[in-house]
Amino acid sequence: MNSSSDNIADIARRVDAVEAAAMGQGLVRPGHLQQFTHKVEDEWTPAVGAAIVAHAWSNPAFKARLMKNGIAAAAELGATMPPHHRHLVVLENGENLHNLICCTLCSCTAYTVIGMPPDWYKDLEYRARVVRESRTVLREMGMALPESMEIRVWDTTADTRYMVLPYRPPHTAGWSEKQLAALVSKESMIGTARLEPPYLQPAHEQAKGA
Amino acid sequence: MNSSSDNIADIARRVDAVEAAAMGQGLVRPGHLQQFTHKVEDEWTPAVGAAIVAHAWSNPAFKARLMKNGIAAAAELGATMPPHHRHLVVLENGENLHNLICCTLCSCTAYTVIGMPPDWYKDLEYRARVVRESRTVLREMGMALPESMEIRVWDTTADTRYMVLPYRPPHTAGWSEKQLAALVSKESMIGTARLEPPYLQPAHEQAKGA
């Protein structure tokens, strides 16, 4: 790769080197790491998206606004997006319609709304395969969709960001928004999970976390 | 890559493992390594191709047969090709025409005639770039061809094998076939070198071997 490739510095030391150089030029302020950590851990979590989903399920007028202008509707619930995310498009799943998000060229997501992208979303396997073999990949990931289910894959190649509005499980009629939000996972807003039976397994998290 | 990828066995031991397994089934005979070594070192050398080139330069009737049926003409000089090399096409360079061989999908060559492929021929850089940027790649490799020189690249995607018949340097009129053959390098039969001034540098081999 270059003349020094046989003796590459430890990755942690490489990070520190760039940080030191940037700080030396005043490009990075002291405290930036703490601020970023706070955002990642406390602000940009899937709970933001889950609240949006639960509100959209419960309030048809909000849902209509959300489908029309995602960023503005999300802002009603206090959600913000970074300046370069100029458009939020919400993709509504149906009983026989499944939406699925990816980014083949890098790993873009609406991270302030659905949370930071999972490892598998950023991995080469997902990026390479999901556009061409969506049904196969989803089945391998534990969700076997019937042939009658239409699959729409969305490749995040520009600064439009997508989030999936999951199909509301029929057994949740009458639930509070708080109860509904607790159901909504990051995976369901990416489209690698659905929330209604038979797709949602009770022990889903544990089974896949092996 | 697989579950054992964190503890991959030494490559020499992996070779020995496959050899032992194949020998155990009688697929590889004792002595095969010595026979193969003899072929690679003493039979499949660029001297075979150089003799063909020198004879073609010196004998127009042979050259005509060579251009028509490479395998049959090469056989006249004792050169053989493996069974899966079913066709040898000879590509004649001219004063303003340059042919260049590659194999983008793997690293195929007419190795019994021009010698085993060099490292750089098998490297990803040559395979990726030479079909799209032939003039640039040749210039980077030390041979700046004028714009007036037509370049024809040949990608060895099937079992037709190619060899370049270099342009005979004008100053070699009257030379013996032996003298001529001594001029002809493996690189000139691949097409990453030419033999006439100003392309042939006296210290070519040393300069490039750094």
Place this chain on the structure above:
Amino acid sequence: MDGIHDLGGKQGFGPVNFVVSKEIYHQPWQLKANALSAALVAAGLFNMDEYRHAIERMEPRHYLNASYYERVLTACASLCVEKGVTSAAELEKLAGGGFPLARPSVPGRHGRKDVADFAVGERVRVRNEFVPGHIRMPGYIRGKTGVVVQMSPPFPFPDAAGHAMGEEMEPTFDVRFDTAELWPESSDKATVTVAVFRSYLEKAA
């Protein structure tokens, strides 16, 4: 560029390692690298397209071997060097060893001024273009025909922005392709919708 990063539709990869976990970073340096990239964008040292292109310019083997956050770091380091914040030698000294950077950039290009917007429902074709610089057209849609399903507000044209050639604003069109158009007889039945910049598109014949 037709780079190694352009993975959509590439075959030979194994199963997705689908682990559901709340853990975002597994090592402190990953968080630090991510924070650093955010800080440098916020400071205006580079824009998102320059950042993405710096990742794409990594030597292909380095790109494929590196983890996501090593790619993030390599882009930050490469752009810091290219923009004069530091030097490769200084980074290697600070890091105490080799520091592989991205390979050099080539010139970018401007967007087309002669393309009108497309209407929702219109059939469009992705131009048969080969762009050596930054471009956000995945190779699998080149020359392919699809239908516009929606239009976005204007974004900076990546082929210019990725080379610091200014913010040329143009909309993208979400174009829906059948997988049968993209990979005939060699894909699962589905549609793939891709956000395509106006300059990459032409009316379908």
Place this chain on the structure above:
Amino acid sequence: MDGIHDLGGKQGFGPVNFVVSKEIYHQPWQLKANALSAALVAAGLFNMDEYRHAIERMEPRHYLNASYYERVLTACASLCVEKGVTSAAELEKLAGGGFPLARPSVPGRHGRKDVADFAVGERVRVRNEFVPGHIRMPGYIRGKTGVVVQMSPPFPFPDAAGHAMGEEMEPTFDVRFDTAELWPESSDKATVTVAVFRSYLEKAA
């Protein structure tokens, strides 16, 4: 398959490391691996297309990281396991550690019976096909138009032979393409001539 091995025209790679040397192997194991592949082909354990396809089926990162002769070895080992000469566990035991093999094969395909030979000088188009198994059509010529410059004697059709589906003999046609057709405005002026099997071709419109 649209695999990582299909490198023609891929951008982002650096200069060719052009070293003129008479040395063919740099380590004894490289010679041994090469000898082994020759012996196993001679013994009839596998044909050249199966061998090439086993290399192509290597996990993409493994393929790019491996040296040429590690790829040779991996193909031999994978085919020995797939054909029952030994097992993966036995190889790992013999080698004293992990032994990464190629990923599994998918079904191959037969050649077309409905294609006539093409004449020298005829304009032909490479079919817009996406074949998940072994194929010797580099991706950069898919859908492209060129001119036949010569025809070869018949060879085994790789898409069948690479999957042990028999030797279906058909000729290849050396088809000459302009680089301006292959990579418009993004290539050096030249022609590239590719040996293309009859089944991959159709008459140009």
